Amino acid sequence: MRVVLRAGLVVSCLLAGSYAAAREGSRLEQEVAHVDSATEAAYVEVLARYAQATEPGADDASLIVERCEFIERYSDPEAGRFLARSEADAEACEDSLDALGDAPEVLVHRFERTWDEDARESGEALLARSDTWPMPLRRRMTAALAERYRYADDKQGRRDDLLVAAAELGHGEHVGPAVKAMVETGEYRRATVLLERAGPATDDWIASERVRAALAMPDRAVSLRELQRHTADGREIVPALAALVYLRAGDTQSAKAAIDAANGFENEELREARFKVALARGDFAAAADAVHMNDMEHLAQNTGRFLALVRVSPASVLLPGLWLSLAILSAYLIFYLLLPGLLLVPVHYRGLVRRCAGRPPSPLFEPVGLRHAWLAAIAFMLVPMVVLAVIDPEGFGPVFAEGTNPDPARLLQWVSISNAVSLLLFVPMFATLARLGCFHPGALATAWWRILVAIAATLAVGTALAVLHHATGADTVTQQVEMVQQLVDSGDTPWKGSFALLVIAALVPIWEEFAFRGMILGGIARHIGFGWANFLQALAFAACHMDWPRFPYYLVMGLMAGWLVRSTGSLAPAIAMHMAINALAFALQRS
Template sequence: MGMDTRAALRALCALVALSFGLARAAEPVPELPGAQSAMAIAKVEEATQLAYDEALAALDAAIQQAPGDIELAIARCRFLQFYGDSEGVRWIPGAEDTFAPCIKDLRERWPTAPQVALFEMESLFGDEAVTRGEALLKTADQWPEKSRRELLVQTSVGHEFSGSGNPERAGELALIAVQLGDTSRIGAAAQYLTNQKKLDEAADLLAKAAPSEDPMDVAARVKAALALPDPKAGLAQLRRQPKLMEFVDREAAARAYMRVGDYASAQRVLKDVCIKCEATRSLKFEAAMGARDYAGAAKLVDLTDRPNFAGHLSRFTTLAMAAPLTLVNPSMLPGVAICLAWLLVLLLAPGVVLVPAHYRGLARRLKGKASEPLFPAIGLKRAWYGAAVALIVPMLVLMLVRPAALAELFNGNAATSAQMFRAFLIAEGTALLILAPALVGITRRQFLGDRTALRTWWIVLLMWGALIGIGWVLTFVQTRLGVNLETNQTRMVAAMVEGGAQLGGPMLSLLILALIGPVFEEFVFRGLLLGGLSRHISFGWANAVQALGFAAMHDDPPRFLYYFAMGLFGGWLVKRTGSLMPTIALHVLNNAVAVGALLGVG
C-alpha cells in the first residue's frame, strides 16, 4: 500500500473518531421528565457506542490493509486510550480492556521503535515522565531527528512541571530541541539562555523566532524577554500575538508595561489579580508608585499583617519618603505608630543596662570601692548617646536613602547589592559623624596609643589566631550538628562586599567594611560603652556587658560566641594599653580577612 493510501486512511480514521463519534456523544440531552429522559439518555449512549464501533472498525480495516504500518497501529491504541479512561467524560465500556492488549502488541512487534516509546511517554506525568525520558535520551542518538526532537520536548516539559524536576535541565533540553528545529519550546530555551547570562543569544533567538500559537510558549517568551537589557523586549513579545495575551501571566505582562514606563497599563492588567498574595501586592504597589497613585499605593500597606511585615514595612517607608502627606492615611497610621514606638524603644534600650550600672556605681562608691574609669572623659551619658546612635542612626539613614533597605535587612536580600552598599556607606558615615561629639575629651594617646600599645602587636596577632581557632571549632561542631550557618547577617555582608566591588572594586569593599565599620563599632562598644560602664562597675562586668551587646548587635546566632570572644579580647586590649588602637587593629584584621575571603583575594 502506498503512502498516499495510508495517509488517506489515517485521515478517515481521525475524521470518524474525532468528528462523527465526538459530535454524537456531545449532543445535548433535552431535559425530559421520567421515562422520556431515560430513553433520550439511552439513545445518545447507543449512538455514541455505534460511532465508537464504526471508528474502531475503520481503524482495524486500515490496519488489515497495511499490517506493518506502525503509525496506524499507534493511532488505534491512542483511540482506545482516549475512550478507555474510566475517569473521563467520554468513557466507552470495553475500550479500557482493549487498550492493554493493543499496547502489548506494539511492544512485541516494535520493541525499539521510537514512535512506540514516545507514545508510551505521553501517558506519563511528573517524576515518571522525567525518569523515562532521561533513560531514553541515553539511547536515542540514532533516532530520527524528528523523534529525538519530540523526546527532548517531552522530557523538558516533564522537568518543568515535575515536583522534583530540574528547571535548569528543562531549559537545557528545550534549547537542544530548538536547535533541532522545534518551535514549541522557544520561550523555555530563551529563559535558559538568560539564566546562563547569554543575553545576546537569548535576544537573537526570540527575535528570529516566528510568532507562537502556543499560549504557554508565548508566556515563557515574555518572561525571558523581561530578563534582557532592552526594556522594550518584554512588551514586544507580549504584542506579537494579541489573541494570546490573555494567556500570559498578568504579573509578567505588568512588568513588561512597567519596563517601558506604562504604569497605567500595568495597573489595569493587575486590577483583579490576588491582592492577598505578597508578590502581587508588591508589584501593584510598584505600579501605583510609578503612576503617582499614592492613594492607591497606601491601600497596599498594612503593617498589622504580621506574616508579611517586612514587605509592608518596605512599602510604608517608600511611600512615606515619596509622599509624606500619605502618613495621615488610615492605612498608614499603624505604621506611624509602630515606627515611633520602635524609635522610642531603641532610644530607651541602653537604659536597661546603664541605669542599673549607675546605681551599682553609687553603691560601690558608698562602700569606698569606686571604679577607675578607662577614659576619664567618658561617662554613662556618653555611653547612652553612643549606644542610641548605633541603634537608631544607621536605620534612619537607610530609610531615607533606600526605603526598601529595612525589608532587605529583614529578608537578607542580596539581589540589590550595589544599591545596598551605597546606602550602607552613607548610613555608616553619617552615624560616625553624629557619634563624634561623644568622643570629645578622649586624648590622642587614648586614640592612637603609645609605645606600650605598639608593643602589643604580638598579642593582637595571638588573639586573632585564637579567634580563627574559635571560629573553626564553632563551624566544625555546628556543621556536624546540621546547623544552618547562613543567616541574614552573612547574606547581607556578602551582598555588601559584592556591591562595593561593583561600585569601586575590591579596595572599596575593604576600605568600608574592613576599616570604617570596625572603627565605628570600636568607638561605640570599646570606647563609649566600656568606658562609661567601667566608671561605675568592675572592669570584668563592664567588659562582659559590652561584649554581649557587641555580639547581639550582629544578629548572627551561629557565630554569637565568636563575636562575644572578639568583644572580650578587644576590651582586654583597651584595659592593658589604655588605647583604642590595638582593639581597632584586631577588628580591622578580622574583617579584612573575612572580606578578602568573600572577594576571593589574598
C-alpha cells in the first residue's frame, strides 16, 4: 500500500511539474506573440503616416527614400528586427523609386547598397556630380565611396582623402580616421581644426577613436582636450587610451586611476599602458608584472617591455616577476646562436665525406670557412635585435610584432645603425677580402653583361609574381613589404630622402652581399659543390626576408648574386646588381 501511495505521489508531482512548465512555456510564447503583434501594428501605423505624407503624385524624393530605408530596417533577419511582410514592402518600395528618375536621394540610396567591382568607378562619377547636392547627401555620398576603398590596398591615399572630406562635411564617424590620415601626412593644424569643429561623438567607440587619433598629434594638449571633452559629455573612453593621454600630459596619478578603472579587464593594450604608467611612476615591481614573455602571441611587445625596464632599472632582473622572462629570453638567445648549425653542421660533415673520397671542393674565397659563415648568420639575425635593444627597446613591438607600424624615422635609424654595426664587426675579414681583390671595381667592367642578365632574370621573376598575384587577387602585404614602405616614406625631406636611398640602395646591399655571398656562400662552398652551396645560401637569403609571397623573387636574386660571385671571383658585381635592384624598388615605391 505504501509503495502505491509513493508512486502516486511521484506521478502527481511529475504531472504538476509538467503542467507548470507547459503553462510557463505557453505564457512565454504568448508574451513573445504580444510583442510581435505590437511591433507589426506600430510598423503598419508608421507606414500609414508615410503613405499620407507621400500622396500619389508627390515628388518629395527624400521622404520616399526615407520610407524605403525604414522598411529596410525590418527586412533583414540578421539585423535583429524582422517582420515577414517587410520583404514584399521593401521590394515594392524599391520599385517605386524608379519613378523618381535620377533624384540625388535615390542615387545615393542605391549607391550605398552597391558593392560590385565597378562600385568605385560609378561612385567617383556620382561624387563628381554632387557639388550642387544638399550637404547631407554630399556627406553620405563621400562616406559611402570611402568605404568602397576600404580593402583596396593600392588606393589607400584616395580612401584617406575621402575620409577627410566626409569628416569635414560633418560625418562624425569618420573624424577619427580622418585625423589619423592627416597626422600621417603632417597636416597637424588641419587635424586640430577638424577635431575642434566636430560635433560630439555619438557613442563610446567613436569617441575613443577620436582620442586615439589625437594622441598621435605632436601637441599633447590636443589629445588631453579631446579626452576631457568626451568624458565631460558622458562618453566612456577605453581605459588604456585614457591612461596614455594622461601619461603624455605628465599626470601619472590620473593615468593610474584610468588603469584601475578597468576593473580586472585585461588585454594587450591595457597591459602596455599599465607598464608605461608603472615605469613612469617608478613602480618597477608593477612594471615587471606587466611583462609576460610566455605570451607567445605578443612576444615582441613583452621583449620590448623587458628591455625598457632593465634599461631604466638594471636591478629589476632580480625581481621574481622577471625570472621567467629572463629564462625565456636566454633560451631564445641560445636558440639563435645555435640555429645556423642546422645548415652548417650537415655541410661540414658532407665536406668530410667528400675529402675522404678524395673530392675536396675548391674554396670560393681562401680565407673564408664555416666559422665565418656561422658568425655572419648570427650577426644577420642578432645584431638588429641588440641594436634595437640599446637605442630603442620600446621599439621591439612596433618593429617585430605583426600588424604594427614603427615610426619611419626611427625605423630608418635602426636599419642604418644595424647594418653599419654589422659591417664594423667584420672589418678584419672585410679588409682581408679587399686585399684579395674581392671588392675591386675593375670586375664591373668585364662583368657588365652578367650583371644585366642577373638583374633582368630577377626582375622577370618579380614581374611574373606581381602579375600572378594581381590575377588571383592574393593578399601579398607582408611585414617585410610594410617595413620597406616605411623606410621609403621616411624620406619626407630631400635630405632624409637621400639618406633613405643611401641606406636602402647602398648600405643594405653591401652588408647582405658580404654576409650571404661572401661569408655564408664562401664558407659553404669550401665543403660542398658550388651548385648546392649557391642554392642553400639563396634559400637562406630568401627565408630571412620573411616575405613568402615573393619568396621565389628573393631566391632567384640570391642565385643570380651567387652566380656573379662565382663567375667573376669578386663581390663587386653582386653588390652592383643588388644596389641597382634596390634603387629601382625605392624609385617605384616613391612614385
